[in-house]
Amino acid sequence: MSSPSTSFVPRVFLHLAAAALALTLALPAAAHHGWVWAEDVNSELAGTIVAAKLGNPHGELTMAVNGANWIVEVGQPWRNERAGLKDAMLVKGVKLTASGHKHSDPKKKVFKAERLVIDGKTYDLYPDRN
Secondary structure (H helix, E strand, O other), X not given: OOOHHHHHHHHHHHHHHHHHHHHHHHHHHHHHOOOOOEOOOOEEEEXXXXXXXXXXXXXXXXXXXXXXXXXXXXXXXXXXXXXXXXXXXXXXXXXXXXXXXXXXXXXXXXXXXXXXXXXXXXXXXXXXXX
C-alpha cells in the first residue's frame, strides 16, 4: 500500500499535464483574434461599406474595393468608442480608407484595420501600433 505522500506527487503531475494540454488545445482558437494570420507589412484599402456587422468579438465591415468585396475587421465596441467612432459612422454607403494588415493568404480578402479615415478624420483603433 502506498503512503498518501507518494500518491500525491503523481497526481500533481497528472493535473499539471492535463492543464498544459488544455492550454495547448486552446491556443488555435485564441490565435484567430490575434494578428498571426495577417501580413507584417502595413497596407491601405479604400472603398465603400456595403454591409456592417458591429459588436463582439470585433466588428466586421464588408467593403467594395476595386470591384472586390473585402472583410475589414474593426475593433471591439469599446475600442471603436475609444477611437471616437460611432456605429452610425460605419454604415452602408460610407466611403473610408482603412490602414492595417491584409491576410497573409492573398486569396483571402480579409483585412485587420488599425486605423480608419472617414471624411478626412483619422480614427486610431490601435494607437499603440504603427
